[in-house]
Amino acid sequence: MEKRTRGKQSPEHVEKRISKIRGENHGRWKGGLQRRPYRNLIEKKECARCSATERLGIHHKDGDHYNNVVENLEVLCASCHMREHKKAFWAAKREGRESPKGNGPVGWKFEPKGRGPTKKSAVAAALGRRGADLTRKLPDGTCKEIADELGMTLGAVYAQAFLVRRERQ
Secondary structure, eight states, X not given: OOOOOTTOOOHHHHHHHHGGGSGGGSTTOOTTOOSOGGGXXXXXXXXXXXXXXXXXXXXETTXXXXXXXXXXXXXXXXXXXXXXXXXXXXXXXXXXXXXXXXXXXXXXXXXXXXXXXXHHHHHHHHHHHTTOOTTSOOOHHHHHHHHHHHTOOHHHHHHHHHHHHHHHO
């Protein structure tokens, strides 16, 4: 008879349960393709800087996460990897450049799509156009008009109007 401890499952039971959702049976299976194939190009034995053998990761020396040439990859422990990225961050700060961020190719910069005014500023402008008295409770009709004008729900207009009102008191 196999010995069981309270709350623990035997390794055989766990394997039987997990084998049903492994590989092709898993909902996120993508034909065996890996998102980061460079992880198989270099063996993680020890940190190249401090010789640690735990918490190892792969660092791209030139900062370009699309440059997966073996010469550009380096095994670093979590501590050395963090130190390396902090050095790049502070060097950019000292030189007045924007700090390197993200995993995009070198020179690539994420630019969010242009956004219009915030909901709060749009509601504030609409209230201003109507000459609303922000020291008193707003009439339902005013908020309903603003909601229709801005394509927002009535609740969202109330919430933003509350924030505008609180800001101006």
